[in-house]
Amino acid sequence: MNILSLKSQKEFDRVNERGSKIHGSCFILVVSTKIIHDELAASNPTMLGMKVSRKFSKKAVVRNKAKRRIRHLTQLLVKNSDINTDNKSIIVIPKRGFENYDFSKLTADFFRAVAKLC
Template sequence: MGLPKEHRLKHWRDFKTIYSQGKRFRGDALAIILLPQPAAPTKIGISISRKVSKKAVVRNLIKRRIRHACRTLLPQIQPGWHIVITVRYNARECEYEHFLQELKRLLIQAEVFHGH
């Protein structure tokens, strides 16, 4: 089960804009790039390179875990942001709980998480 449709970032132009103009925050396994979009719902996209794993099965497993973490944290993220989550090479060994903790830490660091 993916993210709700209104919270998906899908178009390559949106990704390109966020990469060029967004603010970056890096962790061990993930990096996030944020761009404010006032008067719009928060949209999230996930980017994972073949450098992380040559096998599509592994990359898809990582994306599923990150999507689940995003679904869990989405109600606490302030509206009006476009977020791209980039998976780093260290993510191959990570489990869901690690993605959840790191994503929460990065969102708090970026000051887009409610209550922090």
């Protein structure tokens, strides 16, 4: 149940190259099954990256709310025993209006999308 973050542009590029994309109703997911760091292979972490730019919203408060929601969705996903997220890298790109969706709808859509890719 370890969640680490993708930090450099090089890591994001590797996930984008190797990963599969799926479009949800309010976000885009890119999931790659290959681990980025070989030294972390023993702990099987889930790597999370977020792309929430100013194009999403000009207001920092709205962008930060979206980031908090994405982190919480990922924590719920990792705690869920039905979907195996070990050794996966996930990039989440929210679409406009993401912050207005009900959290239960977001959770169901997020779980459905990740289950398709895993």
